[in-house]
Amino acid sequence: MKYALAGFAFVVGLLASAPAVRADDLPPFDKVSESYEEVPVSDQQNRKGFFNVWQRSKDAQLIGELPKNFEQKSYFIALTLSSGDRYAGLQSGELVVKWRRYDDRLALIVPNLSIRATGDAESKASVKRLFTDQVLVDIPILAMGPHGGPVIDLDALLIGNASSFFGRSVRISNSRISKIESIKVFPTNVEVALEIVGTGGRFQTLHYSFSEVPSPSSGFKPREADQRVGYFTTAFSDLSKYTDDETRVRYVNRWNLQKRDPKLKLSPPKEPIRFFVEHTAPVRYRRFIKAGIDYWNKAFEKVGLVDAIVIEYQDAESGAHMEKDPEDVRYNFIRWLNNDVGTAIGPSRVHPMTGEILDADIILTDGWIRHFNFNYDDLMPKLAMEGVSPETLAFLSQHPRWDPRLRMTSPSRGYEIRESIARSARQPYAGYSLASTDPSLLGDEEYDGLLGHLSQKNGMCMAADARSLDLALARMDWALALMDDKPEQAKKEAAKKGDKQDDEEASKDGEAKSDSEQDAPAADDAKEEPKDEADSDKDDEDSDDEDDASKSTADMLDGMPDWFVGPLLADLVAHEVGHTLGLRHNFKGSALYSLDKINSEELKGEKTFTASVMDYNPINFRFESGDVQGDYAMIDIGPYDYWAIEYGYTLDDKKLPEILKRCVEPELQFATDEDTSGPDPLARRYDFSADPLDYAKEQMKLVDLYRGRILEKFVKDGDTWAKARRGYELTLSLQTRAANMMANWVGGAFVNRDKKGDPEDRAPVEVVPAQQQRDALQFVIDQTFYDKAYGLTPELLSRMTNEQWLDGGSSFGVSGEATWPIHDRVLGLQASALTWLMNPTTLRRVYDNELRLPADEDTLTLPELLQTVSDAAWGELENECPDGRNNRQPMISSLRRNLQREHMQRLIDLILENNEQTAAFRPISDLARMHLRDLSDKISDRLKTCAGKMDAYSRSHLIETRERIEQALKAGYTYNGQQAGSPVMLILGETTGEQPASGK
Incomplete structure (x- = not known):
């Protein structure tokens, strides 16, 4: 194996100072390529490859000949870790590079694209001199190829410098062992997959895709981004401009969709967005994956494009499309990973000059559907830290006693957590996620886009995390409420027994009239006139028949009916497809309707219950709000999503100003990731309804219901009593999320992204009304300060234990003790609540708000x-x-x-x-x-x-x-x-x- 590489070569002058080397001075190609076989071009119509490659399989050797005019072009190197990792298949980033020759060596250069000059010659010359390119690696030229291009050692470049390309996600532990997994040459790209021995001696496959950065597409015009509608952006500083508004240029990331026939009101595109569903996607879920994709085609029809997105199925049984590699940059894939982790992400690759999306892949994993097996020490701090600002993070780093990350974890992990907090404190803005990012780190960024970079790259979407927790709660609801007896039937049975205590409990359930306790949507209660007992009995029998019919016609998918879990998957897919279309999160989408309206006949099955599928929308479990159990998940994209697609993809630029003027409409409000740490309480992950306090109260009613039934119904005969502990901790997580959500209303101010001249002349900052703040404050106090809020009884506590196993699933510290640490767990939430209400950021916001209103208000x-x-x-x-x-x-x-x-x-x-x-x-x-x-x-x-x-x-x-x-x-x-x-x-x-x- 040949790894005679210099690593990072930053001193370009030293390379350039060597004596000039002619082609005659290099070894002849025939000598260099001896015992190698040329890789044929995989295209019957075009036998000219993107560049020529030769391989020697016995010792995993590859050499390649760059095009003769290689220095005149820019190239993409797209990276995928395609096996040997829990997230294998996820895009690992991409590089825009150029090759430059220095005598007998080639430098792989990452050009400066973030600072440019587009104006006068003088500014261009200055920017070129000040903001130079970066040398990533340099390699020797082995020979000049038969087509006049330099020949390089490809395996040495790609294996020997794997960490330079992939970052910390790849560390070669045994350089003596490697294998060419596959090598494919096409007219417009070259795909190389190499098996290496990575960290811990595990085999990993590194997939490199080489392609040319295309010239700006014919007919594609960059579209300027606007803060009123949320798109990922391709941004750069133009230092030939001399006003702040002009210096920073931002283009929305979008596909190049043009009508095939411009004269038609509805026309198919010249080139649709084509997604292939990978053959690993379970057959039982494919129709819901398709549904989530198809939601978006209706939005494109509004701008005159029909069938803008096309879905194809890769299928191992029939062989359809099995020749296509998901890592190939020419194809957009929806991939399914069985990794036991709840993840979904929709990254894309874009043209570095225009923002045109060129390639996108969606990763779905099985973990959120299979189960939700969380570590309490990991989950609770995340819930308690939701919405924390950089200012508060800095304060917490100096006051660890206030920090929920420390207070809500086991004492045995205290030193570890303190050290982690101390490291974060030394970073910009105390380690706040959007303050600094590293595009070379797989999954390093928790949001969908990386600040200051050209595309989403490795940005992580947490929608599946939220869905995992919700589905765990769904399984609890399934065991404790959805499949329970109907409230009215429970009342009659209790009355027959003459058991006063049971009668009171059933009566309480009956008053709640929880439609979430029905077997299926078909069994929703309707408000009717009172009937006599005979009629009531008959109705109960008819209702039971309907429930049985519903159960018999439903496919059970992994323990849940298809009508329940299917729309949840379609919703999640639609969310990730939205990202691949260029859309960012919209965390104000959930604030469109009241909880009563969400659970009404008007919306159920007719309209989406939030404004955007790009929010983190929880599963809608009704307890007593509204008249019926509304849709559990989004059944389509929302009105905001239609509007966002209209702005990004309308074919008539003249319509853009009028489209943006609609930003004041209630269903088109927008706030994204960086807003979640600000003062706006509606810019929030995991909240729900126009008044989240109603939702929080509804959630706590469900918590009370669940806790009262854990021992009797959640833990079945033959189950371990550890299930009681897991069930209670799930309810505690729900309680934490609800209280943390409402704490953000204290000192809050609604933030509007309007510009001057927009309709209604709304102020960009509007203080949350005093009564809403007081109600939110009281809710946090009621749900965290008092003993009754925790629903703990001696009977429950005596059964909240854990399983004892000494294997990979074992745990240590307090979380692993057989006795649940009562005071530590409760104090963790109490201490976190005090932090939410009394941290300097909240206190400052309350103090500042006093001046934002007239003194008599x-x-x-x-x-x-x-x-x-x-x-x-x-x-x-x-x-x-x-x-x-x-x-x-x-x-x-x-x-x-x-x-x-x-x-x-x-x-x-x-x-x-x-x-x-x-x-x-x-x-x-x-x-x-x-x-x-x-x-x-x-x-x-x-x-x-x-x-x-x-x-x-x-x-x-x-x-x-x-x-x-x-x-x-x-x-x-x-x-x-x-x-x-x-x-x-x-x-x-x-x-x-x-x-x-x-x-x-």
Whole structure:
């Protein structure tokens, strides 16, 4: 194996300074190619390949001859790790490169495309001199080929420099072993697949696609991007322009779709977007994959294109299209990976100068359908950190006690998590995902596009993550509600038994009238006039017959009826197809309709329940909202999606201004990934309905229902009791998501992307109404502060265990203990809730909002927020002195004592914080000091008036709290006065788990 390469060659001048080498000085091609066989061109009509390749299979040797005019062209190298990885088949990025000769060597150069000059000659010359290209690798020229081009060692280039192309996802561990998996030469591209020994000795296949960067397509005109509609962009800085608005140029990424017959109102395109469904896609799901793709054809018909997207099936049994490689850049594939991971992604490759999409592949995996087997330590911090801003991340890096990533994981992983947070803190914006990205890292970016790069590349879409959690909850709902007896039938059975307790429970269920408890959509309840008991019995029998008929006609797909799981898959496919069409996420799409309207006959089966399939739309589980169980998933693309396609693909540029003027329509609101960490509470992943508080309350009603049935119905005879623990933790994840979602409304402001002159003259920033903020605040408090919010009983806790296995599925730390860590888990959510409500970003937003409104207009103020939280945390201090309390029934429960310690410490942290970078720091600190003084006075009064009536737990807790408050108040001025090394401050530093920062 020949790996005589220099790695990265950045000193181009050294290469150029060598004496000139003539073709006669190089070895003859016949000598170099001895024992090699030429790879034939795989095209009967055109026998000229993109470039010529010879192979020697016995030792995996490849040589290739570049075209004679190679220096005059730009090339794509598209990368795919096609086997030996859990995400094998996912696009691993692409490079736009040029070849340049330096005597007997060739440099592979990545040209500078991000900074250009398109104007006068002087600016072009300056930009060319200042912003130079980069040498990726250099390689020797082996010979001059029979067609006049230089011959290079391809296997040395592609294997020896694999990490230069693929980044950290590929590390060759044994360079002595390799194999040519396949090599195909076509007139417009060359496909090379090489098997190597990667990390840990595992075989991996590296697929390289070589093709020419085409000249701008005939008839394709770049379209400028606009912030009012969400497209991925191809962007560059034009330094021949001298105004900010002109310097940054952004083109939307879109396909080149033109009418075959421009005279027709509806015409097929000259070249449709053609997707091949890979043969690995299960037959039972293919029709739903097709449905998700076909949704978009209706949007293209609105702009005059019929059959804009065509679907073909690769099929191993019939042999159809089996000669096509999914990695081949000429084909767009929908690939299915059986990797036991819930993933879906729709990356694309675009023309680096125009934004024209040239190639796209969609990856679907099986994990979200099969099951949802999550690690509590991984899931809960993600849910708790949703929507966190860069400012808050920076604060958390200095205050780990506040950080949900630390508080919601096992203590045994504390050091690991702290180290991870510390590393993130050293990155720009404390490691916020959109602040810095690396396109060479597979899956390094969690969103659908990479900031500052030409295309989506490796951007990860998290739609399948959300769908995985929802489907896990669906399986729970399936076990506990969907397949349960009908509420009215349950009432009658309980009445027959004469069991008062059962009667009350069934009555409660009947009042809920949960259509989600039916067997199938056909069994939806309708509001009717009361009937006598005989009629009611008959209706029940008829309803049962309908349910049985529904069950008998449904195909059960992996434990779920096709009418349920099929639309979920179609919805997910449509989401990813939207990305391949150029569309970004729209996280305001879910805010179109009220929850009652979503669950109404008006919408069910007729209209989509959100404005966009590009949102992360949850499964619609109804408990008691509306009249009927609405659609569980999107049944089409939404009105925003139609509008976005109209903007990106209309064939008449003159219509663009009028299309954009529609941005004020309620169904066309847009917010995307970078908006989710901002103040707009509707720019949110995983929320639902025009008033998400209604949705959050509905979710918590379902949580209560689930928890009451875990032991009886979720855990079946013969099941492990570990299922009870998994079931409860699923409900806790739902509770965390709901509370975190509503916390974002506190201090919130709606953000509109309108421009001046748009209809209605909306302000770009509108403060969330005061009552909505107060209602959201109360919801967070109700669902996290109080013991009853957690639904824990001795009976449930005694059965929440785990399975004990010493194999690949085993776990360690607290999450692996047979006894569920009650106080740690509850405190994790309580501490996270305090972080959501009391972090400096939220407090600053509340404080700033006071000036955004006239003084006579009501709004949530900073004093009110802190007072409300304090009153809720310490409500026991307002009660009458306890009577008959003891250490088994304390005045303040153990869960509440933990909450109160956390709240006290948060106030102490705020008065000791020395952050002069924000003007809100001083009023926040002053108010925190005031609340600590008030709290100390209340505790003193309670200890005095209730002396002798208080249990030992509560009394010792209050005494210790008062002492720490007094210490903190005395130390506050000293701490901020540069005397951080005092004994008192060392004590406080130990208390918070932090050491005072330098300079404090």
